[in-house]
Amino acid sequence: MKKYLYIFNYPPEDHDLCALEFKYLFHEEYQGQYYLTNQDICQDDSVFIKAKIDIFAMSENFDELLKEVKALNYEYPDFKVIYVKNKMNHVEYRDSLKKCKDLSWMIEGTVKLNQPLHTIALTYLNNMWICGYYHHGIPTWKKHDDKPWTFSNSLDIRLARTLVNIASGGNKDLTIIDPCCGMGTVVLEGLALGLNIEGYDISREISWHARKNLEYYGYDGQLIQRKDIHDHTKVYDVAIMDIPYNLYTPITYEEQCSMIQASRKICKKMVMVTFEDMTKEIEQAGYKIIDCCLRKKTEYVKFGRYIYVCN
Numbered sequence: 320m321k322k323y324l325y326i327f328n329y330p331p332e333d334h335d336l337c338a339l340e341f342k343y344l345f346h347e348e349y350q351g352q353y354y355l356t357n358q359d360i361c362q363d364d365s366v367f368i369k370a371k372i373d374i375f376a377m378s379e380n381f382d383e384l385l386k387e388v389k390a391l392n393y394e395y396p397d398f399k400v401i402y403v404k405n406k407m408n409h410v411e412y413r414d415s416l417k418k419c420k421d422l423s424w425m426i427e428g429t430v431k432l433n434q435p436l437h438t439i440a441l442t443y444l445n446n447m448w449i450c451g452y453y454h455h456g457i458p459t460w461k462k463h464d465d466k467p468w469t470f471s472n473s474l475d476i477r478l479a480r481t482l483v484n485i486a487s488g489g490n491k492d493l494t495i496i497d498p499c500c501g502m503g504t505v506v507l508e509g510l511a512l513g514l515n516i517e518g519y520d521i522s523r524e525i526s527w528h529a530r531k532n533l534e535y536y537g538y539d540g541q542l543i544q545r546k547d548i549h550d551h552t553k554v555y556d557v558a559i560m561d562i563p564y565n566l567y568t569p570i571t572y573e574e575q576c577s578m579i580q581a582s583r584k585i586c587k588k589m590v591m592v593t594f595e596d597m598t599k600e601i602e603q604a605g606y607k608i609i610d611c612c613l614r615k616k617t618e619y620v621k622f623g624r625y626i627y628v629c630n
């Protein structure tokens with residue numbers, strides 16, 4: 320069975336968020352920055368995956384690894400072998416260069432050091448030599464950073480992409496709703512991942528701007544409609560709700576509670592973002608909180624956004 324090595328990278332303040340997303344994408348508890356598995360997930364889907372290696376061979380003995388790779392008869396035009404450093408085992412620079420060269424002789428084709436078409440990776444992790452095809456994560460979510468319409472309420476796209484992954488768990492068949500979609504930040508990330516997602520907002524102006532944002536990137540603008548969260552009749556598999564708070568949108572505490580209660584009627588699972596601890600209000604609406612994490616802006620501040628996963 321094919322194996323993959325995923326390499327995660329994030330600032331310290333994002334550790335808990337990365338662990339939460341990992342749990343939903345890989346259906347396991349987060350184990351650390353290097354993850355060996357037979358689960359195949361696109362490295363570009365998550366903002367935390369720096370790279371993925373499709374493993375050709377693994378061995379405790381480097382000469383054995385060379386033999387295994389040779390026997391596989393790989394051939395590539397314009398390839399390069401790189402050593403991928405990791406925090407678990409250190410290989411001295413010159414030694415790593417020599418080993419990359421030795422490995423390159425086990426592969427047929429042509430070597431190209433600048434802008435190769437194919438990159439083959441070698442790393443020494445947990446006392447095991449690992450070699451495979453290297454995929455560097457491409458931050459596809461960045462393209463939505465220049466959407467024409469935005470406002471101070473908008474989520475940052477990294478968080479929006481992560482919420483979508485937590486909500487979908489990579490399942491493209493789910494129906495997803497963002498009932499308070501603002502400028503459509505979450506909807507855009509969902510569409511970029513090929514998900515079945517719709518957005519609604521009570522405000523005529525905001526929902527219109529969100530529609531224009533979708534159209535700007537070539538998506539169907541009609542996936543965003545003006546609607547009060549209390550007026551939905553359809554049921555979705557999952558909702559992603561970034562609840563309005565009384566900072567930019569005038570809203571009372573009672574209205575917030577009533578919106579959480581309204582969301583309970585339209586979805587089986589909810590991923591909710593709040594500016595303060597709303598555990599009590601979520602539970603009072605009849606939800607069971609499965610997971611919760613506080614995403615701080617930097618490591619050094621106390622406050623941030625709460626992310627709840629409930630059903």
Ligand SMILES: C[S@@+](CC[C@H](N)C(=O)[O-])C[C@H]1O[C@@H](n2cnc3c(N)ncnc32)[C@H](O)[C@@H]1O
Binds near residue numbers: 474499503546549562
């Ligand atoms: C925090 S903002 C969402 C921002 C959004 N996630 C983004 O990235 O642009 C909350 C939104 O909820 C909308 N809203 C307030 N009350 C609502 C209601 N009863 N039904 C639907 N949307 C509502 C507001 O117009 C506002 O755009």
